Amino acid sequence: WQLTSRMFAAWRNVSLSRAVAAADSFSSLAPRQTLSLCSDRRRLRWTPSRQSSGKGFNVPPSAEFVARVSGINTMAKLPHQDSADGLDAAFIGVPIDTGTSNRPGARFGPRHIRVESALLRTYNSGTRAAPYESLMVADIGDVNVNVYDLKDTCRRIREAYRKIVATGCIPLTMGGDHTIAYPILQAVAEKHGPVGLIHVDAHADTSDVVLGEKIGHGTPFRRCVEEGLLDCKRVVQIGLRGTGYSPDSYEWSRAQGFRVVQAEECWFKSLAPLMAEVRTQMGNGPVYLSFDIDALDPGFAPGTGTPEIAGLTPIQGVEIIRGCRGLNLVGCDLVEVSPPYDTTGNTALTGANLLFEMLCVLPKVKYY
Numbered sequence: 001w002q003l004t005s006r007m008f009a010a011w012r013n014v015s016l017s018r019a020v021a022a023a024d025s026f027s028s029l030a031p032r033q034t035l036s037l038c039s040d041r042r043r044l045r046w047t048p049s050r051q052s053s054g055k056g057f058n059v060p061p062s063a064e065f066v067a068r069v070s071g072i073n074t075m076a077k078l079p080h081q082d083s084a085d086g087l088d089a090a091f092i093g094v095p096i097d098t099g100t101s102n103r104p105g106a107r108f109g110p111r112h113i114r115v116e117s118a119l120l121r122t123y124n125s126g127t128r129a130a131p132y133e134s135l136m137v138a139d140i141g142d143v144n145v146n147v148y149d150l151k152d153t154c155r156r157i158r159e160a161y162r163k164i165v166a167t168g169c170i171p172l173t174m175g176g177d178h179t180i181a182y183p184i185l186q187a188v189a190e191k192h193g194p195v196g197l198i199h200v201d202a203h204a205d206t207s208d209v210v211l212g213e214k215i216g217h218g219t220p221f222r223r224c225v226e227e228g229l230l231d232c233k234r235v236v237q238i239g240l241r242g243t244g245y246s247p248d249s250y251e252w253s254r255a256q257g258f259r260v261v262q263a264e265e266c267w268f269k270s271l272a273p274l275m276a277e278v279r280t281q282m283g284n285g286p287v288y289l290s291f292d293i294d295a296l297d298p299g300f301a302p303g304t305g306t307p308e309i310a311g312l313t314p315i316q317g318v319e320i321i322r323g324c325r326g327l328n329l330v331g332c333d334l335v336e337v338s339p340p341y342d343t344t345g346n347t348a349l350t351g352a353n354l355l356f357e358m359l360c361v362l363p364k365v366k367y368y
């Protein structure tokens with residue numbers, strides 16, 4: 001118990017000196033590391049962790065000092081807090097799969113993304129982003145959904161997100177099936193007005209009615225359009241593919257003014273040039289990023305509800321997210337991770353990494 005409580009102490013509000021002190025408190029547990037701490041400490045001191053604003057930020061403990069297999073699984077090993085108060089960005093789970101049409105299991109998505117996120121470190125080696133040096137971030141837990149009633153769940157999500165966005169905090173959501181994008185966007189658009197949308201998915205999710213139901217994971221963006229939540233000229237859907245109900249499956253999307261980038265247009269290519277066009281399309285207005293893990297090929301991300309072959313690569317997924325840097329992102333989600341179909345954990349691991357990439361492109365993130 002003593003060990004556990006010390007670890008929690010190390011999690012909290014980690015200024016650099018505290019991180020080093022915490023590391024020292026662990027040195028008796030790992031005597032062989034004591035020597036190397038000296039040089040690590042110099043390096044840590046050099047890292048100008050709080051120079052941008054002078055206020056303390058939450059920084060996950062480094063696995064150099066705190067075993068990554070220890071502790072309670074919050075997203076990225078960040079501290080947990082109950083509300084979004086005082087946060088620039090928050091990871092939040094929405095554990096539902098009541099809207100899923102095929103394989104269930106996405107209700108366990110947030111839990112398993114958190115588990116696999118223990119591997120995340122604090123800097124983005126590829127882009128040199130340092131999100132924890134300029135943003136206050138925490139894991140604020142899960143929306144208390146009603147697993148017996150999808151409409152009531154939507155109401156609960158909408159109300160929870162109203163409170164989050166009212167504080168100015170940017171939500172980074174772990175799904176949950178894609179139904180959740182609808183009530184989230186209701187709350188986001190209530191604050192920001194109609195938003196641009198970067199929707200990465202194997203499916204358009206613009207069905208009207210499925211099995212007599214208006215609410216489900218195949219309908220969220222139809223509902224969003226009906227309610228005026230989207231600035232339709234600033235919507236792009238990327239990665240769409242698979243069999244359809246008609247010869248032109250994406251006709252409705254295009255009729256709304258969406259740009260549709262089918263998976264075939266992405267094959268064998270870097271998506272960096274596409275994202276330059278998307279940034280122009282989005283302009284300076286508020287943008288929401290919704291990333292369905294089934295956009296990726298099921299060879300890379302099999303743990304999902306409605307997989308489609310011949311999808312995007314993880315590299316292309318990362319290119320899309322990194323291509324969002326500079327946009328006025330007001331919210332992001334990563335949905336449809338279904339752990340029962342994720343036998344290696346790699347789908348959840350991919351989700352965790354994509355969420356970290358999203359954090360790295362939020363406004364005001366510091367880059368080296």
Ligand SMILES: [Mn+2]
Binds near residue numbers: 201202203205292336
């Ligand atoms: Mn979807």
